[in-house]
Amino acid sequence: MTTGLFVEQSLNGLQLGVMLFLVTAGLTLVFGIMDFINLAHGSLFMFGAFLAATFVKITGIFWLALILAVLATGLIGFVMEFLVLRRFYHRSHLDQVLLTFGFILVFNDITRIIWGSIPLPMPLPEILSMPVQIMPGVMYPSFRIAILVLGLIVALCLFLIIERTRLGMWIRAGASDRQMTSALGVNVGLVFTLVFAAGAALAALAGIMSGPISAVQIGMGEPILILALVVTVIGGIGSVKGALIAAIMIGMVDTFGRVMFPPAISSILIYLLMVLILAFRPRGLFPANV
């Protein structure tokens, strides 16, 4: 492998990792705090991409569309949690899986009704559609650099909120022992609604980021959901720190796997990684509950 290819693939891997982290952050916290499995998380990823593509068409300004789509998806998440999901926290995991699987079907059909079945283009702002030279002889799409930087900034902010603020302590405490957290005066229900809405917004951001790379289409959330579940399990349920490390690991292994191995092997590489990690750390890298 040449140095150029190595650098290019490293950037790709990092970018996939950052995107996976944004999707997983909400999923792992929802799972950790409320013990709730939300399969429809991938739908929020899809909504983000569709809404952004539509807002770009309406406003013509990419960054404005991005912000609007992220906020709108956050709102969808808020409504979904407030009206429906909170009634299912005390139900079994099977009920939760059935409910949120139902959401996937409904959301996919709603998307089909509104946007049709043909994949949408995600138009890029001009400055982001030119490739740039990252080292002699190696060109790299500037859009990919931009989303990498944006993703890293958001991941860093999120990390600081979780690790350094009072709200972050409540979130981590809630993920570890919800009952004790509320018996100390923390309104865990409110914290959770916030987490859910923020998680939806982050999933939307990830969806927008992947829009120009893959396509904006129905069902785009499901493969991502599978990867996000793998990241959640490897990182340790409820741990944002674990999700960050696991997401970068998966991003790198998946990207380099595709370059270095035949498809039959590269497609199972991340699952092998998961098996290996769980064999030594059955509860993932940084489990929040003990």
Added chain:
Amino acid sequence: MSAFFEIKNLEAGYGNSKVLFDVSLKIAEGEFVTLMGRNGMGKSTTIRSIMGILKPTAGEIYHDGTRIDGLASHKIAKRGIGFVPEGRHIFPNLSVRENLLMAQIKRGSANEWDVDSVFDFFPRLAERMSNGGDQLSGGEQQMLAIGRALMTNPYLLILDEATEGLAPIIRDEIWDQLGKLKAMGVSILIVDKELDALSELADHHFIIEKGEIVWQGDNQALMSNPAIHEKFLGV
């Protein structure tokens, strides 16, 4: 005049199995009150009901003249009821400092508890400030659980088995500090089995048997009545 804290004819249980049949008790402001009884008699269940973790099926709980049964757990804590649970329930993924900070409730009066004053109160914790909650000894965890409840600046502190399974020297340290809290005017409801230590601090005792309060009296009455010890406490 309404009592500072009062439980009237409380009933509660888990699913179909009823555990509390008739629990009534009263705590006056500044009092140190015990709830004693043999294993499985319903002490922790009573406390879980007070904290709103378990919903009572009948009866009433009052704090400062307001009915608090049925309130959400976090609202009960916000009212000034501090909780040190059986088994400590330290957050393992938070540092010692964070375990304290997350619980802080400011009530806008002078001399409130904060991280520094808790560290002065339990110097052992100060040494472990940035350790994770999962890296503490049992005694340190217990001190942290008490310190954490103090961070809510409670008017009533509830402790469930706060000395269980600890080395005698650590127990003594905890009893000493509970004595200081009483002197500061904090009302205390405690579940514990160490009668000797309790008799030094307690004003009033309640004894529970199979979910019913079967005896109550002041410290003098309990200490002068060994038959009660044998009958209800198994000592």
